[in-house]
Amino acid sequence: MAAGLNSEYMALCLVLMISSFGLCLVSTHAELRRFEQPAKTDGTLSFLVLGDWGRKGAFNQSEVALQMGRIGEKLDIDFVVSTGDNFYDDGLTSEQDKAFEESFTQIYTAKSLQKQWYSVLGNHDYRGNAEAQLSLHLRKIDSRWLCLRSFIVDAELAEIFFVDTTPFVQSYFADAEGHTYDWRGIGSPRAYVANLIKDLKLALSESSAKWKIVVGHHSIRSIGHHGDTKELVSKLLPILKANKVDFYMNGHDHCLEHIGDAESPIQFLTSGAGSKAWRGDIKKQKTGGLKFFYDGQGFMSVQLTRDAAEIAFYDVSGNVLHRWTATKSLYASI
Template identity: 75%
Template sequence: MAVLCKKNVALCLLFTITSGLCFFHSSAELQRFEHPTKSDGSLSFLVVGDWGRRGAFNQSQVAHQMGRIGEKLDINFVVSTGDNFYDDGLTSEQDTAFEESFTKVYTANSLQKQWYSVLGNHDYRGNAEAQLSPLLRKIDSRWLCLRSFIVNSGLAEIIFVDTTPFVNAYFTDTKDHTYDWRGFHSRKLYIANLLKDVELALKESTAKWKIVVGHHAIKSVGHHGDIKELSKWLLPVLQANNVDFYMNGHDHCLEHISDTNSPIQFLTSGAGSKAWRGDIKGLNRGGLKFFYDGQGFMSVQLNKMDAEIIFYDVFGKILHSWRTSKQLHQST
């Protein structure tokens, strides 16, 4: 069993999660979307999370700066790390919050690109199926939100992971909130199959850069901190398969933490609107390179040799930049 686990982390976790079941139902392969690079082979995109408040809490100001930076970098697309609509997701495909928090806020020309989005816990508090509906794409063609999927450019492969079902509290602490778990016949099998699909995609990827996006943080010094279920189940899969970046929202802040056990960089961009919570967990944490408890967003620029990550505040000021070279396997 030990040898099997070393070769296939997700399969090992599958046996553990399913608590003795001798078989499992294989999930469908993650849906893939091809997104070409620029003519020079590079790729650039913005990352924002926890934003949908009809322009309030400086959402509109962040959106304005995203438009400015997006034009400067000639971005290919935008990544949303979840909690797309507050406080309780959408009520239906006809909910006006979709246009009032998305279409009418992100109006800059540079942001009229594809948006790739995952669901956050606040999205699951509403009609989660509504955000996944193709009907929203008829309202605004930029919108693409699925539970888990892959965006591949050849240069980079980005795996979007539905992290909310991993968190035990959303199934046990239901006094104040209810969650839309329609379609979940077995949470354990859902998680196990998702881990298997993620590991398979990472193992088969030939992309120069491997990126995983989820709503919840694996490592964070913000309000919510580390999500222990992701540290237990998802992190070993990422570490075993040479993932370069894990990007998330959930904590309403901007932060950069280096893994002490692998080359993975943990990048939180959850500051698209309401922020400034003021509670911080351990700024002396090992691997912490940057933390900002305020509003803003992140840009990612990739080519075959280098990656550059930049964090911006609500005024578009650069707060933190970090570059790494793939060839030299070292960062500055």
């Protein structure tokens, strides 16, 4: 009898150990992966931001790419940020999908753009084989490509927190409108979002970077076609405010846009005009704090020093449409 109890006790302990180890593995796996991105030797940082672009060069994608190359050389950029919807209309079909090279490698050919590209998934990417875009195989085809669901880029002067926003949007699960989404790796969307928020809060609270930037596909504030994303307003925005995030950058709306927040120093920057634009498609009820809106194709540049930030938006011809500059001391006191 005693031997039997001892055996049961040992078995229970083993189960608990395995369970605990399993929880530890899940927790470790959920932590945001971090990548080091050196700043320039003088401590400054510059990069381009582009979203909603992959159309095999169509809808002015090639023209935007040309101007990106020109501005990228002028600013001596360190890397490129993609805000999602990387391949239209429905992402990639597989790791071997030629659309990857036809919409990326063969389009962004300028010397200045042969830098690391940090990318998140958009809702259109989830309509294809989302796992394919996360695959290491694509990095073998083009070493510039780095796409994960959520991760951190530590660029010394700034930390950039990339957030997988598509699983936040409840309508994609409730009514797919005839689309098929690749939810592999997500599991329960509620648990997935809760864990992501937990990890983001921790990472932001521990950050000592001079500039904190969060990148996602969906907008928090926008007067464009999609407008504000209510799930991000309720779940993500409070975290950004609490941790004094400087910029939230996104795509999704096919426009260029700059909105300030009346209650915090956060600047909402939309760069989703990499190819097809939605001309004239503006929400009638405008969001307060609007500084700039353009419904044509283009992209955005970001230049950072320890004391100042300069944001610029460019059209398909490379013209500067809007430039905004603020010192860190003044900006932090808004």
